[in-house]
Amino acid sequence: MRTPAELTTAFRSLGLKVTPQRQLLFRLLHDNTTHPTAEALFEVASAQMPGISLRTVYQTLTDLAGMGELQSFAFGGGAIRFDPNVGAHHHQVCVSCDEISDVYVDGVDQLNVSPRNASDAHSFTVASTDIVFRGRCMRCADTV
Amino acid sequence: MRTPAELTTAFRSLGLKVTPQRQLLFRLLHDNTTHPTAEALFEVASAQMPGISLRTVYQTLTDLAGMGELQSFAFGGGAIRFDPNVGAHHHQVCVSCDEISDVYVDGVDQLNVSPRNASDAHSFTVASTDIVFRGRCMRCADTV
DNA sequence: ACCTTATTTGCATCTCATGCGAACTGCCAA
DNA sequence: TTGGCAGTTCGCATGAGATGCAAATAAGGT
Helix, strand or coil: CCHHHHHHHHHHHHHCCCCHHHHHHHHCCCCCCCCEEHHHHHHHHHHHHCCCCCCHHHHHHHHHHHHHCCEEECCCCCEEECCCCCCCCCCEEECCCCCCEEEEECCHCCCEEECCCCHHCCCCCEEEEEEEEEEEHHHHHHHC | CCCCHHHHHHHCCCCCCHHHHHHHHHHHCCCCCCCCCCHHHHHHHHHHHHCCCCHHHHHHHHHHHHHCCEECCCCCCCCCCEECCCCEEEEECCCCCCCCEEEEEEEEEEEEEECCCCHCCCEEEEEEEEEEEEEEHHCCCCCC
């Protein structure tokens, strides 16, 4: 997503207001590589702005996702994860510590896809591809 | 997953009991390509066995998944989806009608993965790869 | 047929997420 | 600078999905 300053301008030009709560969330999300859940972000935000509402965090995350400034993913761990990296990338998930990392993948366009039934060939128009690698991160590799 | 008859044997050999509820679910899941949610399966099961509990459906799905007879996925549509196809395959999801189809993909091992930071290279041991193609199925292609 | 043990079921509980409305405030306009 | 409209915040209620729990029930080995 864009910088807090750019988002401030973007929000105003859309008729949306830039509140202290939103500015804080802009800062917390910018360059954030932890793929936080709404709850996780709320915890961090609360430390810097006691009294901020979880509802407001959800609201702002929804707004940012709707503007294309955030991507959201369901990794099966329950809560939805948010990612300020909106470029073409994929994810690694450690099955041991649940850490999620961005990864860049070459060769996605060379994948050869065949449907379960030959009759379904060419019946699907792909708009996007999401790849999730599951395994063990370096830190968890030893601690089997 | 295996056939209802094979599952019957497998359950008994594990000290688990084969109840009418489980036999029904074995049948409903065998060769099922709809990637049903627990609720969806409960609806179908209820039609054939009025009074069956949603709790029992969840329980049996959890058991089967634990035995490796089912795979489960979170596709972001809220509820978890179950898939009796436990072979190596991936999924297509229609963004219009939410239909999920199994697809087989060649070239997965040829994907060239690079982490966000060069220092993280070779720091992750991949155990499995899940690919989700999002787009439009043939039936929804026209009805834009 | 009996008895041990697993299972079913309904209800309570929990998490994640969103709807709603009253109070509040950003920010443009005068 | 001030006034006021419109967008926001926030707390509470609500809803979906999923699981814990315990009493009643039933599978299946003996």
